Amino acid sequence: MSLILNPCVARLAGAGLVVSAMTLASCGEQAAKTAAPVEAEPPRIDPVRVIHGVVTAPQGVDLTGAVAVACLTPRETCAQEAQAELVVQDGVGRYELIVPAPGQYHVMIWKDGDGDGKGTAGDVVAFANNMEPVASGQSLTPMTAFVRTEGEMDANLGGAPMGAQAEMEQAAAAVRTARLGGRWSQASNGTELVWGPEIKFQPAISSSGFGTDLGGTFGPGSQTNTTIVYSYKPMQVRRSMTLDVHPDGSFHWVITQQRRNGKCRTVRQEKFGRLAMDGERLILAVADARQSCAGAAAERLEAKSETYEFTRRGPGFRLTADKGVDWAFDPAA
Structure with a gap:
């Protein structure tokens, strides 16, 4: 059976000599270098x-x-x-x-x-x-x-679930590529298409006669039916927004809209999620959306992805989309 010794110990033992403290010290340094324990890597967590x-x-x-x-x-x-x-x-x-x-x-x-x-x-x-x-x-x-x-x-x-690790890593890469990290702000005042309810009167279906008649009274036996439909309507809106984009690819988007008419004149929305870039398009994958009216308690909104055309403009950028969306963002002060 052979015994493998530390090289320093083997050399000194074989020489049979009394050595100086310096020699021992230098040998100890070599031993520390050659025999230093290797730290085990922490277990990887899935x-x-x-x-x-x-x-x-x-x-x-x-x-x-x-x-x-x-x-x-x-x-x-x-x-x-x-x-x-x-x-x-x-x-x-x-x-x-x-x-x-x-x-x-x-x-x-x-x-x-x-x-x-x-x-x-x-x-x-x-x-x-x-x-x-x-x-x-x-x-x-x-x-x-x-x-x-x-x-x-x-x-x-x-x-709310915002994304798995791979999705968040892709979002973080998109932030770096598009240089979107930080806080951005926007302000505008103009006509926008706003989604909301509208009351419409429709003629009641008749089994006889021709044409339609929207006259008469409402209620049972009337010649009209009252229905509520949702559609986009032009409305004067004062809008202000802040968009916080974090290095990990997540965002926090705060939208305040002041409208001249309607039941709710001041609307505040918050949206959370992760972003992605698809060519020249910015995709905001909204995972959590909330809305409040005039400072009342917030309510949950349907969370869905929003896609915009992304264009750089000086230190800021512009987002455009259908229905007249044209928002210019600048670095927040």
């Missing part, structure tokens, strides 16, 4: 097991100590599968949940307000995706936490 996003708190509420939790069952009987403490910076909490296996999970944020270990009034909470499950492997849109009160809780907005 991206499909990761759920991550951000959460903000209402005014005056601190998120320190809050946790993100992933459950396989609804919040009422949460069978906890993963938990991670929020990393809070400048009032914004970031979380990354690593679930044991790919699947559909309910995601919530929780801070135990009174330390009783139970979900009670006074706790700070947020629920992703309108309390519906989300697929693991997704980046989620921002959530806003709220302080829980007695009784039933309303679902809060946010936490």
Whole structure:
């Protein structure tokens, strides 16, 4: 049996000599270089097991100590599968949940307000995706936490699936290629085509006679039917927008419209998602859309992708599309 020794030890032992401290020191340095332990790489986590996003708190509420939790069952009987403490910076909490296996999970944020270990009034909470499950492997849109009160809780907005890792990497590459990172602003005042309801009178169907008659009274037995149809109508609109584009490819788009007529004169919309470039076209893949009227509580809107022709103009850019869309964006001050 042969024994392999450290080269320094073998050389000194074979010489049978008393060596100086300097020689030992230099030999020790060589041993350290040749025999330094190799650090093992941390185990690679499959991206499909990761759920991550951000959460903000209402005014005056601190998120320190809050946790993100992933459950396989609804919040009422949460069978906890993963938990991670929020990393809070400048009032914004970031979380990354690593679930044991790919699947559909309910995601919530929780801070135990009174330390009783139970979900009670006074706790700070947020629920992703309108309390519906989300697929693991997704980046989620921002959530806003709220302080829980007695009784039933309303679902809060946010936490919608925005994209898997590969999609977010493509979005980040698009931001770099188009040089779109940062905050952009737009302002305009003019006539726009606005989608909305309109009351129309239609002739009632008759089994006899010819022609139509829109006279007479309304209601049972009348010669007309009243219907509500949705269509685009020209309307004077004062518009202002900010578009925040983040290095990871996500965006936050705030749109304020002031209209001269209609039930809601001031409309505020927020849209979250990821962007993509297809040649000269900018695609905003909206994952989460909200709308409020004159400062009232926000309501969920249908989330759908929007595509615009993208043109550089000086330090800013222009977005154009059908129905008269022509928006010039400049770097926000």
